Amino acid sequence: MSTIAAREHHRIEAAGHPFVYLVPSGALFEVDETADAILQALSAGPRPRDEVVGALAARFGDAAVSETIGELMQLQALGVVATQPAAPRPAFIPLKPIPLQSMVLNVTNQCNLNCTYCYEYGDDKIVDTSNGTKPKFMSEVTAREAVDFMFTEAGDSPTAHITFFGGETLLNFPVLKKTVAYARRRATELGKHLDFSLTTNATLLKPDVIDFLVENRIAVTVSIDGPPKLQDKFRVFHNGKGSYDIVAPKIKELIGRHRTRPIGARVTLTKQTLDVKSIYTHLTEEIGFHEVGFAPVTNSGERDFAISGQGFDDMLGQFTELAYEFLEAACQNKHHGFSNVRETIGELHKGVSKAYPCGAGVGLVGVATDGDVNLCHRFAGSDEHKLGHVRDGIDRTIQAEFLRRHHIDNKTDCATCWARPVCSGGCYHEAHLRFGDTTSATLHYCDWIRGWTEVCLKVYAELSVRNPDYLRRFDDEPAERVA
Numbered sequence: 001m002s003t004i005a006a007r008e009h010h011r012i013e014a015a016g017h018p019f020v021y022l023v024p025s026g027a028l029f030e031v032d033e034t035a036d037a038i039l040q041a042l043s044a045g046p047r048p049r050d051e052v053v054g055a056l057a058a059r060f061g062d063a064a065v066s067e068t069i070g071e072l073m074q075l076q077a078l079g080v081v082a083t084q085p086a087a088p089r090p091a092f093i094p095l096k097p098i099p100l101q102s103m104v105l106n107v108t109n110q111c112n113l114n115c116t117y118c119y120e121y122g123d124d125k126i127v128d129t130s131n132g133t134k135p136k137f138m139s140e141v142t143a144r145e146a147v148d149f150m151f152t153e154a155g156d157s158p159t160a161h162i163t164f165f166g167g168e169t170l171l172n173f174p175v176l177k178k179t180v181a182y183a184r185r186r187a188t189e190l191g192k193h194l195d196f197s198l199t200t201n202a203t204l205l206k207p208d209v210i211d212f213l214v215e216n217r218i219a220v221t222v223s224i225d226g227p228p229k230l231q232d233k234f235r236v237f238h239n240g241k242g243s244y245d246i247v248a249p250k251i252k253e254l255i256g257r258h259r260t261r262p263i264g265a266r267v268t269l270t271k272q273t274l275d276v277k278s279i280y281t282h283l284t285e286e287i288g289f290h291e292v293g294f295a296p297v298t299n300s301g302e303r304d305f306a307i308s309g310q311g312f313d314d315m316l317g318q319f320t321e322l323a324y325e326f327l328e329a330a331c332q333n334k335h336h337g338f339s340n341v342r343e344t345i346g347e348l349h350k351g352v353s354k355a356y357p358c359g360a361g362v363g364l365v366g367v368a369t370d371g372d373v374n375l376c377h378r379f380a381g382s383d384e385h386k387l388g389h390v391r392d393g394i395d396r397t398i399q400a401e402f403l404r405r406h407h408i409d410n411k412t413d414c415a416t417c418w419a420r421p422v423c424s425g426g427c428y429h430e431a432h433l434r435f436g437d438t439t440s441a442t443l444h445y446c447d448w449i450r451g452w453t454e455v456c457l458k459v460y461a462e463l464s465v466r467n468p469d470y471l472r473r474f475d476d477e478p479a480e481r482v483a
C-alpha cells in the first residue's frame, strides 16, 4: 500500500473557486471540491492512499476520490513517498555561456538632481562617484566597445536590448546619440533585432532630445514620485529646489509627441510618500503616463525614509486596490497602467520558477562608465561586483561562481517559502545594502513579498475564470526589466 503526500503548494480562493499554486513547478490551477478535500486531508503530512480514499469516500465516492488522486499525481500535486532516500541533486554546473539579452549602459555616474534617498549618491551609495577613479562620463569609444561586447555576448540570440541609464542619462546625450547610431548599424550588419530604452529624471528633455527619442523608437521610463508635494520632498536639485515644475511640462510634451513607444513612470516609495493611489491617479490622469511602476526605496534600513512595519501593510493595501482596479479593466479588455501587477501576472502566466531573482549577471549586466561589466546597473562601477570588462568579455569563472553562490537552493531561509518561485530570495542590491551580502535573502520584507504575490495569484486566477483570453497577451512578452 503506497503512502502519498501533497507536494508543496499554496491554496488560494478566487472568483469563488479554490486554486492551488504548486511551488516546485510554479503552476497555478483550479481544483474541484474532491481535489481540494484530498489536498486538505494531506495537509498534516503523508498518509496511506487507501486511508485517504476511505476518509473521503462517504462524501465523494470511492471511484471519484481514487480517480482524482490519479489526476493530482499526474499534475505532480501529489507524490508517492519514497521508501529510499532520494539521491542528492547534482550541484549547479553552467554547461555553456548564457546569452546576454539586456545591457544597461551607465553613460554617466553624475546627476543634476540630488534626491536624498538615491542609492547611487545618498548615504547608502556603494561607489564613490564624486571622488572615485571612474570617469564621470562614458566615452564614445567605451560605448562602442560595449555595443560590440553586447553582440558578442548575445551569441546566436536574434534580439538584443540596450538600456541607457545614469546618473542622469541625458547628461551624456552626445554619446548616447552616437551609440544608438553605431548599435543600429552593427545590428543591421549582424542581422539582429535591436531594441532601446532609456531612464531619465526628465529635467533635460528638450525638443531636440524628444525628436531623437521619437525617431529612434526609444522606450522611455521617467523617474518621478507624483504630484508636487510628493515629488519635491526628495527629488530636488542641488540647491534644494523641487523639480516638479521643471519636469511636468517636459514630460507632458514627451508624452504628447512620443507615440512610437509607451512612456512609463517609475516611482520610488518612501515612508513619507506612501500615497500610492493618489500618485497613480496624478501620474496617469494629470500627466498622462501609460504605465506607472512603484518600488519601495532601497536602503540600509537605518534611514528616516525607510519603509517598515505598518508602512508595508499600507503599501500592500493600496497595491491591492490598484490590482483589483487592473482586474476589472482587464475583464473588459481595457488598459490599466499599474505595471507592478501586470509584470507579476506575466511571470505567473509563464509559470516562472526562478533559480535567481532576476537576470543580473546572467541575461542582464550593467556597464560602468569605464567599461567595467557589473551585475546590473545598480552595481555599475563596484569593483566588488565586477564580472569583466567590455574589452575582455565576461569572465566565465567569476560568473559561474556567482551563479553557484546565489542559487535559490543555497538560500536556506527561502527553502520552505511558497513565494520562492517568483521571489527567489529578492534583489541582490537590496540584500547588499541591508546585510552587506548579495547572497542573503531579503528577509526584512518577506511578509510584504508574500502578501503581494498572493494578491497577484488571486488576480491572475480570477482573470483566468472571467476573461481567459486576456492572458494570451503575456505569451510573448519578454521577462527582463530594469528596476
Ligand code: SF4
Residues within 6 Å of the ligand: 413, 414, 417, 418, 419, 420, 423, 424, 425, 426, 441, 442, 443, 445, 446, 447, 449, 450
Ligand atoms: S526572500 Fe522571503 S519571500 Fe522571498 S523567497 Fe525568500 S523567504 Fe520567500
Ligand code: SF4
Residues within 6 Å of the ligand: 357, 358, 359, 360, 364, 375, 376, 377, 378, 426, 427, 428, 429, 430, 482, 483
Ligand atoms: S532586481 Fe536588484 S539585482 Fe536584480 S537587476 Fe534589479 S536592481 Fe539589479
